[in-house]
Amino acid sequence: MGDVEGLKAQLEELKVEALTAFGHAQNVADLEDLRVNYLGKKGALTLILKGVGKLSAEDRPMIGQHVNAVKDALSDALDRVGSALSKLAQQQRIEAERIDVTMPARRRIAGVIHPVQQGLNEMTAIFAHMGFDISEGPEIEDEFHNFDALNIPESHPARAMHDTFFIDALADAPMLLRTHTSPVQIRTMKKFLESGQEPPLSVVAPGRVYRCDYDVTHSPMFHQVEVFSVDRGLSLAHLKGVLQHFLTTYFEKDLPIRLRPHYFPFTEPSAEVDIGCVFCAGQGCRICKGSGWIEVLGSGMVHPNVLKAVGIDAQAFSGFAFGLGVERLVMLKHGIPDLRLFFENDVRFLRRMGA
Numbered sequence: 496m497g498d499v500e501g502l503k504a505q506l507e508e509l510k511v512e513a514l515t516a517f518g519h520a521q522n523v524a525d526l527e528d529l530r531v532n533y534l535g536k537k538g539a540l541t542l543i544l545k546g547v548g549k550l551s552a553e554d555r556p557m558i559g560q561h562v563n564a565v566k567d568a569l570s571d572a573l574d575r576v577g578s579a580l581s582k583l584a585q586q587q588r589i590e591a592e593r594i595d596v597t598m599p600a601r602r603r604i605a606g607v608i609h610p611v612q613q614g615l616n617e618m619t620a621i622f623a624h625m626g627f628d629i630s631e632g633p634e635i636e637d638e639f640h641n642f643d644a645l646n647i648p649e650s651h652p653a654r655a656m657h658d659t660f661f662i663d664a665l666a667d668a669p670m671l672l673r674t675h676t677s678p679v680q681i682r683t684m685k686k687f688l689e690s691g692q693e694p695p696l697s698v699v700a701p702g703r704v705y706r707c708d709y710d711v712t713h714s715p716m717f718h719q720v721e722v723f724s725v726d727r728g729l730s731l732a733h734l735k736g737v738l739q740h741f742l743t744t745y746f747e748k749d750l751p752i753r754l755r756p757h758y759f760p761f762t763e764p765s766a767e768v769d770i771g772c773v774f775c776a777g778q779g780c781r782i783c784k785g786s787g788w789i790e791v792l793g794s795g796m797v798h799p800n801v802l803k804a805v806g807i808d809a810q811a812f813s814g815f816a817f818g819l820g821v822e823r824l825v826m827l828k829h830g831i832p833d834l835r836l837f838f839e840n841d842v843r844f845l846r847r848m849g850a
């Protein structure tokens with residue numbers, strides 16, 4: 496009988512000890528360890544059960560009941576504490592992984608396309624849509640392509656007026672930074688003919704040009720877009736039609752344009768092209784100096800000497816050409832007051848223009 500009482504007391508002690516331990520478990524893993532310690536194959540309760548074998552037959556069922564009661568109590572406690580602990584763990588994880596969807600996003604720093612490049616892209620695209628091929632030429636040129644072939648002979652005053660950067664002015668064949676994109680006319684026409692083709696030929700040639708000049712409206716490097724077309728029977732009417740389409744498309748409004756007689760060695764006749772002032776709609780303002788017109792580019796019918804220089808029959812073919820200053824057009828379109836803003840690289844200006 497003493498064994499029975501001893502076992503009962505042991506069981507009771509074990510139950511209290513186990514329940515206390517369960518209550519102190521910090522997490523599910525701790526609790527699992529405790530389960531193994533008390534209820535596992537080599538656990539404390541199993542150990543006590545082994546003692547039951549030594550009891551007499553009439554004591555066994557009573558102790559068996561006790562063991563089962565303790566086992567049930569411990570299992571219940573394990574379930575309760577276990578679910579409480581896993582709920583707690585889940586809450587902690589949710590708390591730790593919490594995302595505040597109302598938090599403002601991090602600003603993505605992305606570059607913008609420079610307004611001049613943007614202008615170049617827009618302008619080139621307008622001509623490309625009209626069917627003009629895009630061509631480019633070297634920025635370091637020789638006198639033949641920049642001057643001679645364009646009907647600007649050595650003695651010609653226009654040559655001096657071009658404020659040319661020479662690379663080695665004293666060399667036998669000095670190289671220079673091209674003063675305009677017109678030499679691309681020469682190179683493109685020559686290459687076209689050499690490939691065995693015949694006009695029609697329509698080309699747009701964007702690029703950098705250089706002149707020894709620097710003030711509010713002039714920069715030693717700037718951009719031009721050269722446009723020319725050669726075919727049978729081209730006239731000033733074709734020139735004016737292309738200009739009208741280009742200028743109204745670029746400025747996104749119906750602008751009046753006018754051709755004013757002018758002189759360029761490489762065109763005959765030549766004309767400067769004006770648009771109705773974009774600031775006062777032709778009323779007359781400070782920008783257009785009260786005239787209602789703003790000069791935007793130089794143009795004309797390709798001079799027969801230029802066609803001859805590349806080997807095109809000037810009797811059979813004619814052409815029109817014009818060259819425009821990209822910075823100037825971008826300034827007019829966006830109301831930019833000072834050319835130097837393009838080159839100072841103030842990111843506030845560039846960002847605003849790029850938006």
Ligand code: PHE
Nearest residue numbers: 675677793794795816817818
């Ligand atoms: N090349 C001239 C300039 O730079 C512009 C121009 C091009 C004029 C083609 C007529 C024809 O001023």
